[in-house]
Amino acid sequence: MATYFAGWWPSIASFTSKVGSLATSARSVPNWLFVILVLSTLAVLVLAGVAVWAIFFSSDSTPSFRSYTEDVVLGIRWRWHYGSDGSIYNLVSFCPRCDYQIFARNSSGYRAVDSLEFRCEDCGAVVAHFEVPLEEVESRVMRHIQKNLRIGSWSKVVNA
Secondary structure: OHHHHHOOHHHHHHHHHHHHHHHHOOOOOOHHHHHHHHHHHHHHHHHHHHHHHHHHHOOOOOOOHHHOOEEEEOOEEEEEEEOOOOOEEEEEEEOOOOOOEOOEEEOOOOOOOOOEEEEOOOOOOEEEEEOOOHHHHHHHHHHHHHHHHHHOOHHHHHHO
């Protein structure tokens, strides 16, 4: 039906008549050799198509390091993204119990030393407490992620 509306019938008829006249015309190559050449060409085209399909559309069962985007470090569940150069960015913390996003709160009061507390507003759990600045906590997490990427233990976390 689509061929009728698209106007393909004249093209299909023309192609069919050209193939028919080619098959019945006299040529210097014997017909049996011509048939073998055509079938060989078709076989090569089919094999090339299968090879291209296998290369571009095969499902690789081994995960990439880019699938390692979540881990529990220092008692907190962290999630992140990778840049095009493989750098880690957008590090976000979550409660390991209920998976609610949590933030560091300054709990030092008037103390000279920073004191951070990660408390879940959803389940009320105090997830972690640190006596260092937030930048230090995030640096520790980033170094842990980088170590897992270097030594290959990230695949255990992804496959778990």
